[in-house]
Amino acid sequence: MTPADESLGGTVNELFRRMLFLPEQASTVARDVDFLHYLIITTTMVMATLIFGTAAYFLIRFRRRSETEVTRKVEGTLGWEVLFVGLPLTTFLVWFFMGYHDFIRMQTPPPDAMDVYVVGKQWMWKFTYPEGPNAIGVLRVPVGKPVRLLLTSRDVIHSFYVPAFRIKQDALPGAYTQTWFEVTKPGSYRVMCTEYCGLKHSEMWAEVVALSPEDYEAWMQEQRRGLVARRDATPSAPEREAPQKPARQAARYDAQEPQGELMYGERGTLAERGERVAAERGCLKCHTVDGTAHIGPTWLDLYGRRERLTTGETVVADEAYLTESMMKPQVRIVAGFEPVMPTYLGVLEAAEVAALVEYIKTLRGARLETIRSEGPVYEPVGGK
Amino acid sequence: MNPSAESSQPAVTYLNHETTVGSWLLTRDHKRIGVMFLVLVILALLLGGIFAMVLRIELLTPGPTIISAMTYNRMFTLHGVTMVWLFMIPAIPSAFGNFVLPIMLGAKDVAFPRLNLASVYIYVAGAALTLFGMLWSGADTGWTFYTPYSTTSPTAVTPILLGVFVIGFSTIITGLNFITTVHTLRAPGMHWSRIPLFVWALYGTSIIQVVATPVLGMVLLLVFFERVMGVGIFDPARGGDPVLFQHMFWFYSHPAVYIMVLPAMGVITEVVCAFSRKNIFGYKMIAASTFGIAFVGFFSWGHHMFVSGQSTFGSGFFGVLSMLVAIFTAIKIFNWVATMYGGSIELKVPLLYVLGFIFLLMFGGMTGVAVATTSLDVHWHDTYFIVAHFHYIMVGAVLMAFLAALHYWWPKMFGRVYPERWSFLAASTIIFGFIVTFLPQFLLGNLGMPRRYYQYPAELQWLNVLSTAGASLLAFGFSLIAVYLLWSLRYGAESTPNPWGSKGYEWHSGSPPAPHNFTEAPRFEREVHDYTVPEAPRVY
Numbered sequence: 001m002t003p004a005d006e007s008l009g010g011t012v013n014e015l016f017r018r019m020l021f022l023p024e025q026a027s028t029v030a031r032d033v034d035f036l037h038y039l040i041i042t043t044t045m046v047m048a049t050l051i052f053g054t055a056a057y058f059l060i061r062f063r064r065r066s067e068t069e070v071t072r073k074v075e076g077t078l079g080w081e082v083l084f085v086g087l088p089l090t091t092f093l094v095w096f097f098m099g100y101h102d103f104i105r106m107q108t109p110p111p112d113a114m115d116v117y118v119v120g121k122q123w124m125w126k127f128t129y130p131e132g133p134n135a136i137g138v139l140r141v142p143v144g145k146p147v148r149l150l151l152t153s154r155d156v157i158h159s160f161y162v163p164a165f166r167i168k169q170d171a172l173p174g175a176y177t178q179t180w181f182e183v184t185k186p187g188s189y190r191v192m193c194t195e196y197c198g199l200k201h202s203e204m205w206a207e208v209v210a211l212s213p214e215d216y217e218a219w220m221q222e223q224r225r226g227l228v229a230r231r232d233a234t235p236s237a238p239e240r241e242a243p244q245k246p247a248r249q250a251a252r253y254d255a256q257e258p259q260g261e262l263m264y265g266e267r268g269t270l271a272e273r274g275e276r277v278a279a280e281r282g283c284l285k286c287h288t289v290d291g292t293a294h295i296g297p298t299w300l301d302l303y304g305r306r307e308r309l310t311t312g313e314t315v316v317a318d319e320a321y322l323t324e325s326m327m328k329p330q331v332r333i334v335a336g337f338e339p340v341m342p343t344y345l346g347v348l349e350a351a352e353v354a355a356l357v358e359y360i361k362t363l364r365g366a367r368l369e370t371i372r373s374e375g376p377v378y379e380p381v382g383g384k
Numbered sequence: 385m386n387p388s389a390e391s392s393q394p395a396v397t398y399l400n401h402e403t404t405v406g407s408w409l410l411t412r413d414h415k416r417i418g419v420m421f422l423v424l425v426i427l428a429l430l431l432g433g434i435f436a437m438v439l440r441i442e443l444l445t446p447g448p449t450i451i452s453a454m455t456y457n458r459m460f461t462l463h464g465v466t467m468v469w470l471f472m473i474p475a476i477p478s479a480f481g482n483f484v485l486p487i488m489l490g491a492k493d494v495a496f497p498r499l500n501l502a503s504v505y506i507y508v509a510g511a512a513l514t515l516f517g518m519l520w521s522g523a524d525t526g527w528t529f530y531t532p533y534s535t536t537s538p539t540a541v542t543p544i545l546l547g548v549f550v551i552g553f554s555t556i557i558t559g560l561n562f563i564t565t566v567h568t569l570r571a572p573g574m575h576w577s578r579i580p581l582f583v584w585a586l587y588g589t590s591i592i593q594v595v596a597t598p599v600l601g602m603v604l605l606l607v608f609f610e611r612v613m614g615v616g617i618f619d620p621a622r623g624g625d626p627v628l629f630q631h632m633f634w635f636y637s638h639p640a641v642y643i644m645v646l647p648a649m650g651v652i653t654e655v656v657c658a659f660s661r662k663n664i665f666g667y668k669m670i671a672a673s674t675f676g677i678a679f680v681g682f683f684s685w686g687h688h689m690f691v692s693g694q695s696t697f698g699s700g701f702f703g704v705l706s707m708l709v710a711i712f713t714a715i716k717i718f719n720w721v722a723t724m725y726g727g728s729i730e731l732k733v734p735l736l737y738v739l740g741f742i743f744l745l746m747f748g749g750m751t752g753v754a755v756a757t758t759s760l761d762v763h764w765h766d767t768y769f770i771v772a773h774f775h776y777i778m779v780g781a782v783l784m785a786f787l788a789a790l791h792y793w794w795p796k797m798f799g800r801v802y803p804e805r806w807s808f809l810a811a812s813t814i815i816f817g818f819i820v821t822f823l824p825q826f827l828l829g830n831l832g833m834p835r836r837y838y839q840y841p842a843e844l845q846w847l848n849v850l851s852t853a854g855a856s857l858l859a860f861g862f863s864l865i866a867v868y869l870l871w872s873l874r875y876g877a878e879s880t881p882n883p884w885g886s887k888g889y890e891w892h893s894g895s896p897p898a899p900h901n902f903t904e905a906p907r908f909e910r911e912v913h914d915y916t917v918p919e920a921p922r923v924y
Contacts, residue, residue: 020827020830021830022830023830023831032759033763036757037760040753040754040757040760044753044754045750047750048746048747048750051718051721051742051746052743052746054721055721055739058721058724058727058729059724059731062660062726062727062728062729063728063729063730064728064729065728067885068918069661069728070661070728070915070916070918071662071726071915071916073914074662074663074665074726075663075665075666075667076665076666076669076719076722080665080666080722081666081669084718084719085711088710089711092707092711092753093704093707095754095757096703096704096707096756096757096758098757099703099757099758099759099760100703100758100759101759102759103690103696103699103700103703103759103762104696106762155532155536156530156532156533156536157530157532157626159765161832161834163832164832166763167762168691168762168765168766169693170691172620172626172627172692173532173620174620174621174626175620190832190841193834194765194767194835195530195766196526196530196533196766196835196836197533198533199454199457199524201457201836201837201838202453202836202839202840327621328620328623328625331623343620343621343622343623345620345621
């Protein structure tokens with residue numbers, strides 16, 4: 001996985017990677033994705049050269065020798081037609097299934113992944129951890145642990161792209177999308193926005209700082225103790241050693257740091273904040289947390305529950321559905337309830353939505369408490 | 385230069401039987417309409433090309449170079465809008481299709497000559513609205529107008545949306561006209577199995593134009609309503625969905641790629657046959673693959689949205705269907721190459737463009753297969769790899785075919801011969817320049833440079849400089865063509881009726897053709913591009 005991989009496979013991989021100008025491979029999926037890349041590029045270059053070589057050969061071999069030349073009629077037989085269709089069809093389908101196999105893996109976060117909430121806004125990335133800390137422009141993660149990102153946007157569509165991880169996911173306003181990665185080596189990796197989002201689209205950068213599990217735990221402890229008021233003011237040790245971004249870039253993020261944002265002065269875990277938000281924003285006037293039905297469905301055991309909708313369909317109440325219910329409450333109504341909830345888009349900060357989702361995740365009935373796992377329940381996000 | 389050719393030109397042609405300005409502006413002659421469209425799309429190409437050069441010069445350095453970020457964002461939007469809707473979509477069908485389709489079928493004109501004239505003025509009106517928007521304050525949304533950015537941008541998105549909406553009607557009318565003409569105005573002896581493959585390509589294109597363009601109209605109007613009245617279709621705050629826009633937009637804009645490419649493929653088929661002096665290797669396969677592409681093109685729009693949050697199953701579905709497009713394209717490439725087998729090939733400039741076309745289409749198509757595998761696209765989506773990919777397959781293909789058609793049919797349209805050496809120099813410069821411009825962009829995409837970036841990491845500079853150098857070659861090549869073609873209109877030698885010895889059906893008419901194409905009804909006694917006999921097609 002690292003440049004130190006001296007095996008034959010590792011050497012060939014490194015040779016191809018450099019020939020094709022690919023970035024370093026810093027996630028668990030990167031090398032598999034690149035392997036298919038090498039295979040397809042090599043095969044297509046050989047095929048293209050053969051076809052073009054054939055054309056060039058015909059051009060010379062059958063050049064016009066006199067102006068009055070006639071040619072005999074040549075038409076394709078069934079055999080040629082089968083070859084012309086069959087050869088590309090077989091090759092392309094094999095590649096497709098290899099690629100789709102990897103794609104499914106890239107779309108499916110492992111069950112033991114840790115969650116980080118990501119909010120894109122013009123023109124910065126914010127990262128919020130369920131344990132409480134949050135950061136602008138720098139996402140710290142441990143090496144060797146899958147990280148699931150739950151992305152949303154506060155304004156227009158953005159796209160979260162880490163070339164070294166070979167991942168990319170659009171962040172949509174009013175909805176959550178997800179992606180995941182597992183970093184294989186400590187370091188700093190560039191994050192770029194790849195969905196055009198306006199004036200400073202090309203400056204909407206951030207970085208993923210991958211720390212060893214011990215360093216990560218130490219950093220998280222530090223955050224919890226609140227020893228650093230503004231977490232981005234003092235970079236941790238590995239970050240200082242990591243390849244430096246241009247000074248201009250660094251200066252830009254400092255300038256972008258918003259002052260006086262509601263969520264950023266607060267203490268406590270996300271779930272604790274969510275509890276406060278629920279009270280302040282009036283959520284609890286319609287939703288209960290003790291299992292009794294009120295104007296809206298109860299939040300107790302809501303997360304991961306399969307809800308029947310007024311349309312007769314069912315939906316799993318995952319992050320995407322919970323967010324949708326806050327942002328677009330009229331779209332999918334749980335059976336037995338009236339469509340009376342107003343939208344909270346533009347009312348709730350994206351970080352408040354994340355806090356509410358985390359709060360709802362903690363609301364578990366006693367009978368479930370005994371069998372509750374550490375991580376959240378992962379159901380496939382139904383997609384759009 | 386060649387006075388003996390003088391006598392071969394017909395005395396009365398569509399160019400000289402009436403010469404007033406009014407006779408051009410109010411003409412219902414498909415040939416004059418074709419020429420007017422040719423002039424209009426070349427002006428659009430010039431405008432879009434200037435935008436492109438400004439972009440490339442700006443990208444010479446990683447930071448700001450000559451324009452501000454806001455100007456840059458407007459510039460790439462205008463480059464896309466101009467090139468897609470004002471140049472590439474009408475380029476081949478409206479200019480060359482209008483000119484040669486009725487002649488190939490042995491008809492006097494298209495089925496609805498007045499509507500045909502209207503399509504010119506609708507295009508001009510749409511282009512004027514778009515230009516007005518550009519001059520007012522431009523738009524900074526990208527040619528894709530993604531919501532909610534496009535519904536909230538303070539720039540002049542509205543007139544440009546309306547301009548594109550209006551141009552859509554021009555496209556629809558041209559499509560309707562071609563479909564009706566093919567069905568109703570074929571000369572005696574022009575059986576379905578004899579229709580030239582360029583006409584089949586235009587027929588397939590017309591179906592897409594008629595079916596898909598209204599969807600673009602709808603979605604642009606919805607964005608317009610959203611901007612002006614705030615109806616909320618794409619606004620999550622009102623229960624709308626911004627991603628819905630992408631589905632609707634690509635439902636048109638993906639097939640629109642085939643509106644551009646299918647006529648280009650039709651041109652290539654004609655030129656390969658004419659300069660190889662050979663019948664096409666697989667007539668039915670080429671015709672069938674045209675309709676295959678036209679059909680599958682409607683079911684592959686989701687491959688633009690693999691990372692948009694659409695379901696994993698959906699991505700797989702759209703990915704595998706996109707592969708089919710590549711297979712139909714591969715069938716065509718194999719057939720063109722096989723057609724050269726056993727031919728009598730002369731490497732003239734149109735054939736040189738065909739070789740450029742096959743080269744670019746192959747690399748563009750193969751990288752298209754690579755992005756359709758879903759997993760690879762995650763890294764490449766919205767990077768310069770995609771920019772390079774669609775410039776190779778869409779722009780490269782259309783430009784090569786457009787220039788092949790321009791050089792192949794130039795004597796037919798204007799009765800003049802262009803200087804051969806200069807045309808070879810220009811063609812080589814353009815093909816080489818194109819590769820130098822866009823090959824580095826594949827590598828930039830691999831390195832992870834996103835598209836629509838005003839500033840970029842400093843280590844990517846040398847590839848950007850290389851790309852700009854290639855773009856300068858392109859600009860030089862196009863200027864050269866403009867100079868020698870304009871020169872040849874006045875000073876070029878007069879052409880013989882069939883300078884290439886081609887057996888395409890359009891050579892049944894004179895060069896330039898008579899006002900009503902033929903002086904007597906043409907008869908189609910031999911199959912198209914039948915080179916088993918030496919005589920050139922009789923001029924009727």
